[in-house]
Amino acid sequence: MKLRQNVRHWAAKRALTTPVVGGYVNDKLVGMHTDIFLGKTEEENREARRAHLDDFFDATMDTYVAALEAGFPEAEAREITHVQANFDFFNHGWAEMMEIPADELEEHYRRYQRFFERHGITIDDPLGDFRPADGVAEAPSTPERMEEGAFENAVAGFADDAYVEAPDGEMHVGGREEPADVDVTMAPGAEEADLDDEAKAD
Numbered sequence: 001m002k003l004r005q006n007v008r009h010w011a012a013k014r015a016l017t018t019p020v021v022g023g024y025v026n027d028k029l030v031g032m033h034t035d036i037f038l039g040k041t042e043e044e045n046r047e048a049r050r051a052h053l054d055d056f057f058d059a060t061m062d063t064y065v066a067a068l069e070a071g072f073p074e075a076e077a078r079e080i081t082h083v084q085a086n087f088d089f090f091n092h093g094w095a096e097m098m099e100i101p102a103d104e105l106e107e108h109y110r111r112y113q114r115f116f117e118r119h120g121i122t123i124d125d126p127l128g129d130f131r132p133a134d135g136v137a138e139a140p141s142t143p144e145r146m147e148e149g150a151f152e153n154a155v156a157g158f159a160d161d162a163y164v165e166a167p168d169g170e171m172h173v174g175g176r177e178e179p180a181d182v183d184v185t186m187a188p189g190a191e192e193a194d195l196d197d198e199a200k201a202d
Helices: 007-015 021-038 043-069 074-092 102-111 113-118 143-148
Strands: 002-004 163-165 171-173
Touching: 002 074, 007 021, 007 074, 021 043, 021 074, 043 074, 074 102, 102 113
Parallel strands: 002 163
Antiparallel strands: 163 171
16 A cells, blocks of 8 residues: 655654653544545435544554554554455445555455464455454445446555655655654644653653
């Protein structure tokens, strides 16, 4: 999958495992992802999908942290959560929100199969063990969009690895090395937290 990676991604990685700030960053990232993907669909569909996406993306934050703890680099941990989202979009027939075409889903699954199997994640059950105890809000499906076969926001041809585009436009296969001086306060939502000097440190 083709991803971007900049200082805010590194700061978010650090922040999500930092006391106090982690909760604020989690909530901000959930809202951002919901808004980004709702922006890919027609306005009349957006509010009906919002609660589902909020719940779903909140659960994938736990997947992201688990993937980091399992040793995946930042880009691959983040890609895992995007693959989960594309499984969910596929199941709902939300073709216009998919980042990868449907015929590449299996290939993405196989790349992370050991992690997915460990956590009960499948294409049919995108959250697996990360599904919240109280579930995820329901949202209407649009199976006719899948039948039309239009994946207007999908980028094909990047199923064999995580392809990361740096701010300078250079492409890095598998992502870049984490900077040594990551500032947690650069993470989305961190400005809302009351951080002391210790929490701000690396």
